[in-house]
Amino acid sequence: MATTLNDDTATSTSTMDSAPTICDALQYGPLRPPVQSQKNEFTAQDLSQLPLFMSSLDDVPEGTNDAIEALKALAYEGEPHEIAENFRQQGNESYRSKYWRDAIEFYTKALAIGCNVDEINGACYSNRAACNLELRNYRKTNLDCAEALRLNPRNIKALYRSARACLALDKISEAEDCVQRGLAIDKSNSSFKAIDEKISSRKSVLARLQQTSQERERLSKMKEAALKRALEARHVIQRITSARHLDLSEDATVQLQDPLDPQSDLCFPVVVLYPLHLQSDFIKSLSENETIGSQLEGILSPSNLPEWDKESEYAYPGVDVLVEKKKYDMHGRPSLSKIGPKTSLRKVLTEGKLELIDGILTVLVVPKPRLAEFVKSWKEDNPN
Incomplete structure (x- = not known):
């Protein structure tokens, strides 16, 4: 049987030249495909560097990809109005796909070109306002609408978007002005009529809220006036400090049982x-009528003394109750006064024995x- 030499390996021509048979499979086991010596593999990172798979040309660091740099340069080739229009169209595509932030970026690039075509610039301002309106950036919406209207006072889309933004901010008069100007241009415009109804409804709500607040x-x-009269009638002196010295709830203060009747109990x-x-x-x-x-x-x-009273010293009635009087003694010091167990609070107050500090009594x-x-x-x- 003839053989062929290839380098240092001799191989049977019948094995090399003929196709594998069933007998070969039975003798040598299942046939396997030839193993490739090299594999062409692309990682996700490799694919992200290809223009087809990029989300943005700006994602690639400057100077790291010549092909990308060339594509970037193409975006700025042509006359200023052509470049701006190209960015505007890309912004429109993003807007239609509801990619509001991407659209804003394209409109901003278009405006940065500084072309002298008011129609292109006005459309970019108005469309960027529409994106900001979707993102609830109402202040930016109004700023862009103002620029669009400066270029074209009859830009009905800018007027409508400004009306919506003003309504969202409860700037009712400004919203009404935009609607009136829009209807003056197109009196049958259904969008302006719809927003006008919303403005009227919101105006009524705000009026009711204002009335309630007033x-x-x-x-x-x-x-406040009734409480003041009640305290004056009882000769109660109040002292208000800069801050309450205790962390108490807001309703922990002197009150009338009937807030509008000075004669009711304090x-x-x-x-x-x-x-x-x-x-x-x-x-x-x-209550002032209690003791x-x-x-x-x-x-x-x-039977219910506080835990800190270990010696049971405070069991009632084995205690004295005192107050610091608002009147001073002969040495210019505040003085102490004892309150009888059956003395009503009203009597203590009207006798001028103590003052109300931040609406709170202290005993x-x-x-x-x-x-x-x-x-x-x-x-x-409390020395002299």
Whole structure:
């Protein structure tokens, strides 16, 4: 059997020249396709460098791809109006595909060319306004519409888009002006008629809101006046500080039971201080016809004393209640006054024994056996 030599390998001509047979398959196993020595593989990164697969020519760093640089240069070849028109058309394509931001970029490039064709520039401003309107950039919408109308006061699309933007911003008079100007150009324009109805509806809503706000403000002033008269009638002195010293809710302040009737009962928030133990309680609302004792009876019940009272010193009625008087003693110091357990809050106020600070009353509670100790300490803290 003849053989052919190829380099250092001798191979049977019958094996090399004839097609594989069924016997060969039985003898040598399943046939396999020849193995390629090289593979042509493209990664996603490789494909992204090809113009066909690019989302934008600007995605490629400058100077890294000669073909791309050539394509970029082509975009700026021609007369300024031709280049601007090309960018405008690309912007229109993006707009039709609802790629608003891409469209804005193309219109901006068109305007940056600085061509002297008002029709092209006006269309770019108006169309960029449409994109900003879709993106709810209402201020930018109005700015672009203003430029479009400067170039062409009869640009009906710019007027319509400006009307919509003004309506979204509740600039009712400006929106109405745009509609009137648009209908003066095309009195049968259905889009302007539709937006005019929306403007009228929103105008009514805003009018009702304004009326409600004015009524609320009027009522608030009436309440303030009634409260002022009530406090003056009871000879209550108030002192307002720059900031409330306690983190209390907004309704924790002196109020009338009937906010519009100065003769109705006053209710006060009361801070109860236990100075010997640096503790406190808060009574949100105490009527002027009630007594401090009626509240302390529940707060300091012998069966429900606070945890910090380890010695059970504050069991009611074994406590004294004091207030710092607004009047000063002969040495110019504020003085302490004891409140009887059956003394109503109204009597305390009208006797001029204390003042209302930020609409809140403050009382001091100490155990009876330790009253002298507290008074001595208080005087040391309030020297001549």
